[in-house]
Amino acid sequence: MMRSSPMKRTGFNSRAPSVPLVLTREQRLDERAQRALQGGLAQPLARVAMAMCTAPVAAVVKEQPLRSEPYRRLVAALPCAWCSIAGYSQHAHENEGKGARLKVDDRRGMPLCCDRPGIEGCHAAFDQYRLVPGGRQAHIELGRAMSHRTRKQIMDAGHWPAKVPQWQEGGSDAN
Numbered sequence: 001m002m003r004s005s006p007m008k009r010t011g012f013n014s015r016a017p018s019v020p021l022v023l024t025r026e027q028r029l030d031e032r033a034q035r036a037l038q039g040g041l042a043q044p045l046a047r048v049a050m051a052m053c054t055a056p057v058a059a060v061v062k063e064q065p066l067r068s069e070p071y072r073r074l075v076a077a078l079p080c081a082w083c084s085i086a087g088y089s090q091h092a093h094e095n096e097g098k099g100a101r102l103k104v105d106d107r108r109g110m111p112l113c114c115d116r117p118g119i120e121g122c123h124a125a126f127d128q129y130r131l132v133p134g135g136r137q138a139h140i141e142l143g144r145a146m147s148h149r150t151r152k153q154i155m156d157a158g159h160w161p162a163k164v165p166q167w168q169e170g171g172s173d174a175n
Helices: 025-039 042-054 069-076 122-127 135-156
Strands: 089-093 109-113
Touching: 069 089, 069 109, 069 135, 089 122, 109 122, 109 135, 122 135
Parallel strands: none
Antiparallel strands: 089 109
């Protein structure tokens, strides 16, 4: 049986840590702020932040786009507005005014077909500006025309949902 020998000590003396091992959150934040002040980083940031916070700002009223599941389902039940195939349509929003995770009013939509095995749908091509030549602007104009035609088609058939305000061609509610 082997006997374990005690561990040898190194020639280095142990030092007490300069900072206590357990700091509260407030102590850590205070220490960080002090280091930043000594490094000269906090002054310019403080001036910028103060200028940004004290500048007069006018409130921007954003129009909330209408969301209507019955209207979207009604549009999706129509044949594709581009290729006229029935049974594969989805409600597609116009591209004008869209952004990351932002959609325009549901009444500004049209039926476009989805992808199918081996076939790219019109919805994907429209959203990627590949449905017609002319890029983004051509697709914005096409979207306006197709959504106008879709609204007219629904109204002429008498299927406009009762609780959905009608769209005025200036871009607002009728009510």
